[in-house]
Amino acid sequence: MKPKVSAKDxxxxxxxxxxxVSNVINNVNKKVSEETRQRVLKAIEELxxxxxxxxxxxxxxxxxxxxxxxxITQAGDDESLLLKDNPFYAELLSGIEFEAGQxxxxxxxxGIRPEQSLKDWVRKRxxxxxxxxxxxxxxxxxxxxxxxIPVVLMDSHPKQGDCHSIGHxxxxxxxxxCQYLMARGHQVIGFLSGGxxxxxxxxxxxxxxxxxxxxxxxxxxxxxVLEDSVSFEGGYRMGLRIAQExxxxxxxxxxxxxxxxxxxxxxxxxxxxxxxxxxVPEEISVVGFDNLKTCDYLIPGLTTVDQGIYHKxxxxxxxxxxxxxxxxxxxxxxxxxxxxxxxxSVCPPREK
Amino acid sequence: MKPKVSAKDxxxxxxxxxxxVSNVINNVNKKVSEETRQRVLKAIEELxxxxxxxxxxxxxxxxxxxxxxxxITQAGDDESLLLKDNPFYAELLSGIEFEAGQxxxxxxxxGIRPEQSLKDWVRKRxxxxxxxxxxxxxxxxxxxxxxxIPVVLMDSHPKQGDCHSIGHxxxxxxxxxCQYLMARGHQVIGFLSGGxxxxxxxxxxxxxxxxxxxxxxxxxxxxxVLEDSVSFEGGYRMGLRIAQExxxxxxxxxxxxxxxxxxxxxxxxxxxxxxxxxxVPEEISVVGFDNLKTCDYLIPGLTTVDQGIYHKxxxxxxxxxxxxxxxxxxxxxxxxxxxxxxxxSVCPPREK
DNA sequence: ATAGTCAAGTTAACCGGTTAACTTCTTTGG
DNA sequence: CCAAAGAAGTTAACCGGTTAACTTGACTAT
Numbered sequence: 001m002k003p004k005v006s007a008k009d010x011x012x013x014x015x016x017x018x019x020x021v022s023n024v025i026n027n028v029n030k031k032v033s034e035e036t037r038q039r040v041l042k043a044i045e046e047l048x049x050x051x052x053x054x055x056x057x058x059x060x061x062x063x064x065x066x067x068x069x070x071x072i073t074q075a076g077d078d079e080s081l082l083l084k085d086n087p088f089y090a091e092l093l094s095g096i097e098f099e100a101g102q103x104x105x106x107x108x109x110x111g112i113r114p115e116q117s118l119k120d121w122v123r124k125r126x127x128x129x130x131x132x133x134x135x136x137x138x139x140x141x142x143x144x145x146x147x148x149i150p151v152v153l154m155d156s157h158p159k160q161g162d163c164h165s166i167g168h169x170x171x172x173x174x175x176x177x178c179q180y181l182m183a184r185g186h187q188v189i190g191f192l193s194g195g196x197x198x199x200x201x202x203x204x205x206x207x208x209x210x211x212x213x214x215x216x217x218x219x220x221x222x223x224x225v226l227e228d229s230v231s232f233e234g235g236y237r238m239g240l241r242i243a244q245e246x247x248x249x250x251x252x253x254x255x256x257x258x259x260x261x262x263x264x265x266x267x268x269x270x271x272x273x274x275x276x277x278x279x280v281p282e283e284i285s286v287v288g289f290d291n292l293k294t295c296d297y298l299i300p301g302l303t304t305v306d307q308g309i310y311h312k313x314x315x316x317x318x319x320x321x322x323x324x325x326x327x328x329x330x331x332x333x334x335x336x337x338x339x340x341x342x343x344x345s346v347c348p349p350r351e352k
Numbered sequence: 353m354k355p356k357v358s359a360k361d362x363x364x365x366x367x368x369x370x371x372x373v374s375n376v377i378n379n380v381n382k383k384v385s386e387e388t389r390q391r392v393l394k395a396i397e398e399l400x401x402x403x404x405x406x407x408x409x410x411x412x413x414x415x416x417x418x419x420x421x422x423x424i425t426q427a428g429d430d431e432s433l434l435l436k437d438n439p440f441y442a443e444l445l446s447g448i449e450f451e452a453g454q455x456x457x458x459x460x461x462x463g464i465r466p467e468q469s470l471k472d473w474v475r476k477r478x479x480x481x482x483x484x485x486x487x488x489x490x491x492x493x494x495x496x497x498x499x500x501i502p503v504v505l506m507d508s509h510p511k512q513g514d515c516h517s518i519g520h521x522x523x524x525x526x527x528x529x530c531q532y533l534m535a536r537g538h539q540v541i542g543f544l545s546g547g548x549x550x551x552x553x554x555x556x557x558x559x560x561x562x563x564x565x566x567x568x569x570x571x572x573x574x575x576x577v578l579e580d581s582v583s584f585e586g587g588y589r590m591g592l593r594i595a596q597e598x599x600x601x602x603x604x605x606x607x608x609x610x611x612x613x614x615x616x617x618x619x620x621x622x623x624x625x626x627x628x629x630x631x632v633p634e635e636i637s638v639v640g641f642d643n644l645k646t647c648d649y650l651i652p653g654l655t656t657v658d659q660g661i662y663h664k665x666x667x668x669x670x671x672x673x674x675x676x677x678x679x680x681x682x683x684x685x686x687x688x689x690x691x692x693x694x695x696x697s698v699c700p701p702r703e704k
Numbered sequence: 705a706t707a708g709t710c711a712a713g714t715t716a717a718c719c720g721g722t723t724a725a726c727t728t729c730t731t732t733g734g
Numbered sequence: 735c736c737a738a739a740g741a742a743g744t745t746a747a748c749c750g751g752t753t754a755a756c757t758t759g760a761c762t763a764t
Contacts, residue, residue, distance in 0.1 A: 004475070006720055017744050022722055033742060053476045054415065055720035057406045058749045065460075084446035084662060085645060087439055094436035097461060101468075106477065108417075108460045109449060116453075123356070124405040125458065232649060267649040274651050293437060294646060297584060297619040299626050310436060358750055369714050374752055385712060407750035410719045709762070718752085727744070733737090 005047045013043045025051060057126055064105050066320060067122055067130035068096060069140075072111040073231070081111050082134065085231055086264050087292045088309060089133055092154065095313020096131060103321045112140060119143040129320040132156055135199050150323035152316045155201050164319050166334045168307055170201050173338045174208025177259045177287045177305050180340050182216050185348040186257040186285060189213070190224035190245075192238045192269055193261035205261045205289070224255055228265075235260065235268020242269065243276035246284065256284060256349035263288035263295055263304055270298065270345070285346040301343030312336060357399045365395045377403060409478060416457050418672060419474055419482040420448060421492075424463040425583075433463050434486065437583055438616050439644045440661060441485055444506065447665020448483060455673045464492060471495040481672040484508055487551050502675035504668045507553050516671050518686045520659055522553050525690045526560025529611045529639045529657050532692050534568055537700040538609040538637060541565070542576035542597075544590045544621055545613030557613045557641070576607055580617075587612065587620020594621065595628035598636065608636060608701035615640035615647055615656055622650065622697070637698040653695030664688060 007025075011018045016036060023031045024040040032040075043049070057063040070089060071082045083089040093109070100107050105128070110121055112132075118140050122130060129150040132141070136156040141163070144151055151163040181189050191209050193202040206225070213220050223245055228234035246254050260266035266288035270280050280286055281300060288295065291306035315334065322328050359377075363370045368388060375383045376392040384392075395401070409415040422441060423434045435441040445461070452459045457480070462473060464484075470492050474482060481502040484493070488508040493515075496503055503515040533541050543561050545554040558577070565572055575597055580586035598606050612618035618640035622632050630636055633652060640647065643658035667686065674680050 004720095008720080018721075019723075019745080020743065023743090026722080028723090030740095031742065036742080050472045050476050052410075052478070052720055054406055054409045054478050055749090056722075058404075058410055058751085059720080059722040061749075063406065078450065080450050080662065081446040083449075084439075084443040087436075087442065087646075090439065090442040091436040093461075094433040097435075097463065098430065098432050101462065101465075106460050106462065106473075108458050109445075110453065110458065111449065113453075120402045121458075124402050126404070126406050232645065271649060271651065293584065294439075294649065297623060297646065297650060299623065299651060310432065356750095360750080370751075371715080371753075372713065375713090378752080380753090382710095383712065388712080404750055407719090408752075410721085411750080411752040413719075706764090707762105708764100709760100711760085712758090714757070715755085717754090720749105722748085724747085725745085728742090730739100730741075732739075734735105 004052075005049050007049070007051065010040065010043045010047055010049050013047060014039050016040065061126065063126040063128055065125055065127045066096070066100050066105050066107050066317065067125075067127045068093060068107055068109045069112050069118065069130055069132045069136075070109060071134040072113060079111060079113050081109075086262075087294055088262070088264070088290055091292070091309040092133060092313040092316075095310040095315075096317045097313075099314040099317035100321070103317070105317075105321060112137070117143065119147060122147060122149070128324045131316050131320060135201075150320055152320045154312070154316055162331060164323065164332045164334075166312055166316050166319070166336065167201065168338050169335045170204030171208040171211070173289070173305050173307075174205035174259070174261075175212040176208070176338065176340065177205075177289065178209045178212035179216075181257045181259065181285060181287060181346065182212065182218075184285070184346060187218055187349075188221065188224070188253065188255045188257070190226065190242055190255050190258040191220065191261070192226050192228075192235065192242070192258055192265050194230035194234065194265070195227050196225075202261050205259075209259055221255075230262050230265060232264055232268040232271075235262075235265035235270075236272045237268070238265065239269030239272025240276070242284070243273055243278055246278055247276075257346070258284060258286045260286065260288050263290040263292045263302060266302055266304070266345075267294070267298065270302075281345050281347040282350060285349070287340075287346060291341050295341075295343060298345075300345045303343045303346045304341055305338050306341045307338050308336060356404075357401050359401070359403065362392065362395045362399055362401050365399060366391050368392065413478065415478040415480055417477055417479045418448070418452050418457050418459050418669065419477075419479045420445060420459055420461045421464050421470065421482055421484045421488075422461060423486040424465060431463060431465050433461075438614075439646050440614070440616070440642055443644070443661040444485055444665040444668075447662040447667075448669045449665075451666040451669035452673070455669070457669075457673060464489070469495065471499060474499060474501070480676045483668050483672060487553075502672055504672045506664065506668055514683060516675065516680075516684045516686075518664055518668050518671070518688065519553065520690050521687045522556030523560040523563070525641070525657050525659075526557035526611070526613075527564040528560070528690065528692065529557075529641070530561045530564035531568075533609045533611065533637060533639060533698065534564065534570075536637070536698060539570055539701075540573065540576070540605065540607045540609070542578065542594055542607050542610045543572065543613070544578050544580075544587065544594070544610055544617050546582035546586065546617070547579055548577075554613050557611075561611055573607075582614050582617060584616055584620040584623075587614075587617035588624045589620070590617065591621035591624025592628070594636070595625055595630055598630055599628075609698070610636060610638045612638060612640050615642040615644045615654060618654055618656070618697075619646070619650065622654075633697050633699040634702060637701070639692075639698060643693050647693075647695060650697075652697045655695045655698045656693055657690050658693045659690050660688060 131152045153165040226238040288304035295302040424431045505517040578590040640656035647654040
């Protein structure tokens with residue numbers, strides 16, 4: 001077992017006190033002469049000294065640790081990360097990890113599990129800040145606020161007073177997607193999402209969709225506005241219901257397009273439609289939301305609303321670190337731009 | 353700012369020393385009377401005391417931190433986690449996180465970046481153990497071995513002397529997949545993978561594939577054995593090459609099936625084939641490897657070799673923690689069973 | 705009655721850094 | 735020429751726990 005080299009060893013080697021070594025490391029300029037600095041740096045190099053973050057963390061009250069809180073799915077007793085089901089979180093997490101690394105922070109992850117106290121989780125390791133992915137249940141959020149550490153909310157409650165938030169103008173995005181479909185001749189458009197009332201993000205997209213229809217003098221049909229879980233399975237179930245509606249509707253009245261508030265929902269819906277022998281996009285066009293890498297895999301490729309997920313993760317970590325390091329005065333509420341990415345899941349409607 | 357309650361506060365509140373509080377927390381039975389124990393526990397409850405892991409970590413030399421080392425992709429200067437491109441890693445990570453959490457450990461992630469010293473990364477936080485995902489470059493591995501902490505290798509060099517490893521019998525798995533295709537009448541079968549020589553896992557699958565052919569009295573065709581990156585794009589490129597081969601071959605001689613050593617490669621390949629108007633599975637059947645959730649999304653659903661990714665992650669974390677806690681005498685080398693999951697990407701060959 | 709055990713704590717050193725306060729020596733200003 | 739200021743370090747307390755060694759009193763065995 002190689003003995004770990006500590007600041008004490010470096011100090012002894014150079015013939016100075018540990019305080020001086022510490023000062024060199026932390027760039028306290030006014031405390032150490034250039035010559036001594038060089039000698040210490042040389043010794044650090046030679047001995048392969050690496051400061052211990054645990055000790056530093058204890059002394060400074062700063063851990064250089066970013067907590068990433070991931071939503072979970074319950075499958076029986078096991079509560080596993082949604083990360084495994086929705087590539088969305090993987091892309092986001094990758095962006096966060098990248099930026100955190102660049103700025104000298106490490107990323108520690110956990111699922112948001114009902115039985116677990118997030119406050120305790122964060123506190124026991126003195127985390128410097130946390131990022132919430134996905135919908136953040138109020139109780140968890142409040143628990144964290146009591147800690148008074150920087151928090152970034154992603155696609156959650158926009159404009160939580162004392163947290164940063166990153167998202168998009170979901171109203172506009174929903175409107176955009178709907179208008180995109182209408183511009184191609186669609187008039188009967190369904191809306192598929194997770195809970196509309198439980199997720200502000202979905203609500204906004206829904207309202208945007210409604211607004212677009214209204215401006216075009218159209219109205220949405222209640223039985224084409226569906227809610228289920230934000231998952232492949234949820235999308236599949238909603239797709240089956242849309243297929244039923246499609247089958248029983250008369251010519252010229254049937255649904256010809258779907259706007260899904262998440263790509264993964266669109267994947268499931270498309271699967272269901274195809275199984276019911278409804279052609280996508282010839283019979284029903286589909287627009288998703290997220291622009292996951294996976295959109296390319298499908299046939300047809302999924303036309304969707306891009307939200308630059310990876311970049312969003314980078315941004316989130318950046319803001320969090322900025323705040324931690326005191327570079328931010330006020331809370332930031334960022335609305336990222338979105339854009340439609342055209343693939344092959346949309347075409348003009350044809351007569352039934 | 354709420355003042356953090358420490359063991360000292362608890363001690364004062366109960367009227368004992370901090371040592372006693374510590375003994376209660378750590379269940380040092382022989383040191384504290386049942387009555388005192390109860391009083392301390394009560395105080396802990398009342399004051400909402402939460403031991404500080406940073407301090408504990410420093411004192412014990414044990415951090416309860418598991419490092420997960422993720423492979424990266426280089427795109428220009430940015431080296432982002434492969435996690436964002438291949439759902440495989442997300443499933444694995446989810447499994448790891450779950451089991452780690454159950455056993456009282458936290459998970460900290462990083463990419464394996466050439467310029468970064470993994471040894472330093474692990475050492476500076478006193479991590480208790482690490483899990484390597486994907487191919488592990490030797491230099492990185494050796495660097496870590498010098499630390500003498502438990503290491504689990506996933507799908508990497510099988511049987512690295514002093515590390516645990518988890519994988520499958522890839523030879524058998526490759527053979528199985530190939531036999532599955534042959535049992536359905538295929539005789540000309542391609543093999544698509546990442547580097548065969550650079551990845552022992554791919555090599556084994558390749559050898560299994562060869563063996564199966566040989567046993568059936570068939571031989572593989574060199575121009576149907578392709579290598580590229582393990583990615584959607586790599587699969588796409590290989591798919592295009594297969595399409596070319598298909599077009600120029602004569603009836604009865606053309607490739608009728610592909611065995612892809614990773615699902616994500618299969619996704620890309622199918623996309624390419626479809627774009628070239630080659631029907632899957634009618635003209636070319638495809639078998640993948642991994643059984644990602646995403647296999648369900650595609651149309652046709654991908655028939656593949658299941659390796660229970662999530663469970664593999666759970667197992668990895670379990671072994672790592674077992675070792676950390678001294679419950680393991682020797683290195684474990686686990687070969688998980690695999691099985692074919694049938695979906696819709698395979699059918700008997702038809703005359704061209 | 706007396707040494708030896710044991711239960712139940714306490715004390716204090718320690719983990720590896722950070723940092724406020726102090727020292728010592730040199731320089732500068734009036 | 736002497737006080738004040740500044741440069742370059744050092745000392746020691748501290749962060750919040752853990753743990754080996756020690757204490758104290760009660761109980762047991764001889």
